[in-house]
Amino acid sequence: MKRIYLDHSATTPVDLEVAALMMTYYTEKYGNPSSVHSFGREARQALEEARRQVAELIGATPQEITFTSGGTEADNLAIIGTAEAMSKKGKHLITSSVEHHAVLETCEFLAKNGFELTILPVDAEGIVSVEDVRMAIRPDTILISVMHANNEVGAIQPIVEIGQLAKEHSITFHVDAVQTLGKIPINVKDMNIDLLTVSSHKIYGPKGVGALYVRKGVRLAPRAHGGSQEKKRRSGTENTPGIIGFGKACELIGKRMDKEDARQIILRDKLMNGIIERIKYVKVNGPLGEKRLANNVNVSIRFVEGESLLLSLDMLGIAASSGSACTSGSLDPSHVLLAMGLVHEIAHGSLRFSLGSQNTEEEIDYVLEQLPKIVERLRMMSPLYDQAIHK
C-alpha cells in the first residue's frame, strides 16, 4: 500500500545527507569530545561546528547554545533552571494555556512546589493577547514562557511584542520554538528572547537531540550534575552523532526555508479549502493566513470522532493526527482546542494534517478523494448526525 505521511509536526524523516554524516561519527570518528587525543579532538571540532550551525539559524552566538536530549528536556531546563536561579527575586511564572505539555506540566510541577503560576487564556484562534501578558506581570514575576507557534493549530504567537514587555520588566522570556525552527525566521536578539527551545527531529534531523539557547548573562541553574559538559549546564557525554546531525539539519533547512514555506502554503490551502468544499459541517481550527504555520491544517469535522477518522485514514495508508498522543497510544481531547473554547464533542472530532518537504500535490488530491468517503461512512454510524440532519 502506498503511504502518505502528513504528520510532520510529530516528527520528520531524517535527511539522507544528515544520516550519512551522522554515520561517520558512529563508526569512524567516534571519540568522546572531552578526550584529549585526536579521536576526541575530531569529535569536539564537529560538535562545535554543529553548535555554530544551530546558533546561526536563530541569530545567536555558538556559546549561547546548550545541547539537550530534545525539546522536552530543553523546556524543563529553561523553566526549572530559571525558577531555581531566580527564586530569590520572585516566585511568579506566566505561561499560556496552549503550551506543549513539556512547558505546562513543568510549570504546574513548580506551582505545586512553592511557585505561583498564571496561565493565560487564548482567543478563539488560539492566540495569546499581549494585553493579557501585560496585566499578568507582577513585581515578583521571574519568567514568561510562551511558544512561538502552536503544534496543534499552527497559531503564531505575538512573540516580538511579548519579548518587548519582558525586556521592559527585566523578566526572563522563554520561547518554545520546536514547531517554528526552520519554518519561520527566528532572531533571538531582535525578538528579545532569553531562552529558546529547539528540537532536531522536527527539521529532518535525528530524534533525541535538541538545544536550549541561553542568552549570555541570563541566570540559569543546571538540571543535570556530575560532568562539566555544556558549560556545566547539562552534564553527560554529548550525543555527538545526533548533535552533528542536528547541526547539519539546521544548515540544510536554513537554505531552503523561504522556498519550501511558499510551496507548503499552496498545499496547505489546497487541502484546507478542499476539505471545506467537499465536506459539510467542518470548522477550521486556528487562524487563517499569515498567523498560521505554513504546514498546519487542523479541522473539526462534526458528528465524527477524530480517533475513528485517524484509524480509517491509517487503513488507507494516510498518516495524520488528532488530539495529543499519550503514552498508551489512545487519545484525549486536545487541551489546546478546549482552551480555544471548543466544546468537547467538536474538539473530539478534530484532525490535524502537518505537511513536510516530501509531500506532493497528488498526495493532497488522494486525501481529498478519500476523506469525504470516510466521513460519510462514519456519519452513517453516528446517532448525533442522524438527529442533526433530521431536525
Added chain:
Amino acid sequence: MTLTTKTKVVVGMSGGVDSSMAAALLQEEGYDVIGITLQVWEATGPEVEGGCCSNSAIDDARRVAFILGIPHYVMNFRSYFEETVVDYFARSYLAGETPNPCLACNKYVKFGEMLRKARGLGAEYIATGHYAHVLRDPASERFLLSNSVDTRKDQTYALYMLTQEQLAHTLFPLAKYPKEQIRQMANDRGLGVGNKPDSQEICFVIDDDYASFVRKRSSGLVKPGNFVDLKGNYLGRHQGIIYYTVGQRKGLGITFGKPMFVVGLNPESNEVVLGENSEVFTDTLWAIDLNWISIPSLKEPLKVTAKIRYNSSGVQATIYPGGKGADHEVMVLFDEPQRAVTPGQAVVFYQGNTVVGGGTIISDPRGRRSLLVHE
C-alpha cells in the same frame, strides 16, 4: 475488479490469551483482522499486574498484533467507561445492590460503543475472546447464544444482554475450543501470552477492595447504620450498606450467639437486615431490564434453567411474565428455594445449552423478602 475484498473484523484485544487467540483464529480463517484495545481506566497508584486496564496489557496486545501482522489501535474509552460502568458500579452499591460491572461493560462498552466504532471503520463484525457460541436458528431466523464446548469456562451468563442486532455482528471464535487447548495453541503460535493467568473479576478495583473504591468515589454517602432483624428489631451497628452483600456471614463485626447472615439491604433506612441461615433462602425472585434471545418476548410461563450468579450451576425454575404485562418484569419461581438471591446481579435463563434471555435481579417489589410472604 479481480481482487475479492475480505470481510473485515475488529477484535477487541485485551492482551490476554483468549482475545489474542480470537484474533489469530480469525486471521487463519481468512478474515481481514484489525486489533483494538480499549483503554478504559487509569489506575491511580501502581499498576495491577495482569489487570486488563494496565499499560502492560496494552503492550501485550500490541505485541501479539505485531506477531500476527495485523493493524492494532488503542482507543480511548475512559470517559465512556467511567459513565457507563464505574458510575453505575458505585451507584448500585449505594442502592443496596451487588453490581456486576462486567455485564455493564459488555452491554455498553464492548458490544455497544466498540461495535459502533468498528462498524464505522468498515468492519462487518466484532469478535472477542469470550467462551460462547453464536448461531442462527433456521426456523425462527433468530440469532441464538449458546455454551461453548468448554462448559467450565462458559461466559454466556455475561452476554445475555446481547440484542439480535448485536449478535448479528458478533463472532466468538473460541466457541469450538476448550481453554487448555487455547493456551496450547497460543504457545504453539509463539504469542507469548499462553501462560498468563485468567483476568481478575473487576479490572478497575485494586486488590478486590471494592468498598474502599466506592467510598472514595461517593464522599459522605457511605454512612454507618443499624443491623436489624426481619421484624425490624435493632441488632447492632454496621459500617455502611456497601460493605455487605446478601448471604454474607463473615465480617459483620459482631457476634450474635448463633450464625447470622445478611438477608437484605435497605438503602432508604440505611439498614442491613440479618437473619438465620434458613432466611437466606427464597423460592422467588423478580427481574427487570430484560433481554430475550431465543424468543421474541415472554408471553406465557416457561420452564427454564436459571442461573443467578456467574459461577453457579443452573437450577430449575418457571418464569412468569410480569404483572405490568409487557417485558418490563418477570417473576422467577424456583423449584427449590435458592440461597442468597442478590439484587443487582443478573438472572439468566437457559433451555439446554441455549440462552433464552435474562435480566437484573431486583429486591422483592412487595418490600419484604418473598420468604416472609410465603410464610
